[in-house]
Amino acid sequence: MPELNNKVALVAGGSGGIGLAIARKFVDKGATVYLTGRNSEKTRAAAQDCSARPIVLDVVDEAAWAAAMADVERQAGVLDILVNAMGQCEAGSVEDTSTTDFRQHMAVNTEGVFFGCRAALPLLGKSGKGSIVNIGSIIQAKPTGGMLAYAASKAAMVAMSKSIALHCANIGSGIRVNIVHPGGIKTDMLDRFVREMDMPEEDAYALWRQTHPLGRFGTAEEVAEAALYFASDASAFTTGAELYVDGGASIRP
Numbered sequence: 001m002p003e004l005n006n007k008v009a010l011v012a013g014g015s016g017g018i019g020l021a022i023a024r025k026f027v028d029k030g031a032t033v034y035l036t037g038r039n040s041e042k043t044r045a046a047a048q049d050c051s052a053r054p055i056v057l058d059v060v061d062e063a064a065w066a067a068a069m070a071d072v073e074r075q076a077g078v079l080d081i082l083v084n085a086m087g088q089c090e091a092g093s094v095e096d097t098s099t100t101d102f103r104q105h106m107a108v109n110t111e112g113v114f115f116g117c118r119a120a121l122p123l124l125g126k127s128g129k130g131s132i133v134n135i136g137s138i139i140q141a142k143p144t145g146g147m148l149a150y151a152a153s154k155a156a157m158v159a160m161s162k163s164i165a166l167h168c169a170n171i172g173s174g175i176r177v178n179i180v181h182p183g184g185i186k187t188d189m190l191d192r193f194v195r196e197m198d199m200p201e202e203d204a205y206a207l208w209r210q211t212h213p214l215g216r217f218g219t220a221e222e223v224a225e226a227a228l229y230f231a232s233d234a235s236a237f238t239t240g241a242e243l244y245v246d247g248g249a250s251i252r253p
Helices: 017-028 040-050 062-076 099-127 148-170 188-196 201-210 220-231
Strands: 008-012 032-037 053-056 081-084 131-135 176-182 242-245
Touching (some): 017 040, 017 081, 032 040, 053 062, 099 148, 131 148, 148 176, 176 220
Parallel strands (some): 032 053, 176 242
């Protein structure tokens, strides 16, 4: 099984859902983990829950990213792993998505990842074999008519991740960049999205479940296992790759 002994990781968006599951998994596998979130109280509680170290960080604030990396360097001296697990997800078609909502999705899901990767590269380079794991979504590969901004922002993030992967390979930094695409994962985000659908919750859950050939929702822990693979030395010859943890939804006709 992959291990992360003596590695230092920063999990952005780690105060809940998939991010918290990843932070917990990394700690269990031996890593020193810095966990970030916007809400100070929630971030500190999540970090305490999984024995991580909290950093309050608004991912759309470029200066805050620089400060976070400075904190990690001061405390640990190096960074081996960056996970961008933050996400903005609101329903909306091209006709009912406001300009403000569209830009907010791009700010969090694309620009925030850009800020994080750029800020982390110097510190990741010190490790000689750093790893960036970006959390995408099945929606960027299988868009729906009602999730325009989310699909667009995640698709842009994928292209950006592959560009960063090539750049890091071209300069010989030893840094790898890979993407994990969750399908329907039973988290608070999924529950909130279902509540916003214009149908009874039981029918909404059934509709989402049917989009997965394996016939169930995934768990945050299953996504964390995929992130662990990309973060660890087990994937040392893998960069620019996409791994779908989606119960087969990406291959559904």
